[in-house]
Amino acid sequence: MVVVVLVVVVAVVFVASDRWRRGALFFGGATLLAAAFRLCLPTARVGLLAVRSKPFDVGALSLLGSAIVFLAATINTLGVG
Template sequence: MSRPPLYVRRPFLAGLLRQLPLLAVLVVVAIGLLLVTFEHWRWGLVVLGTSLVGAALLRLLLPVRRVGFLAVRSRAVDVVLLAGAGVTLAAVALAIPAT
């Protein structure tokens, strides 16, 4: 006797597992925002930019059924926008002179 798939047996758990890539990105974003909150704004923004680049890599490498809500548009558009925004944010944060 075969068991039904996880999304039938436990739909909440299956949905949560599908969103793990997004959850990982959001955890890194939260760490970056905490750094900004505690006045380490430069490193916080670099962490935020890194999280966007990581999201781009996840979107590029994971199959559609595993990527969850990181898939918004086509794969190419998502990767270009996420990576571009991440690199730009980190570069601008590092380019601002320290006072």
């Protein structure tokens, strides 16, 4: 859980410094990292990442993380960096 939170903090720093696309990619990556941790680690070790059953958690986190990364990678910047 701590590793995922640290990646989210990095994402927030990027967004706060007006690098929203990079921040969104990091946030999506943190979500995919959480899905990988939930899949590979036992329930006692994942802490708050265990919300429901393992298949539901992995599926929901994977879908959400993939959608965030896809949207961040494909959205038009509208002329801003």
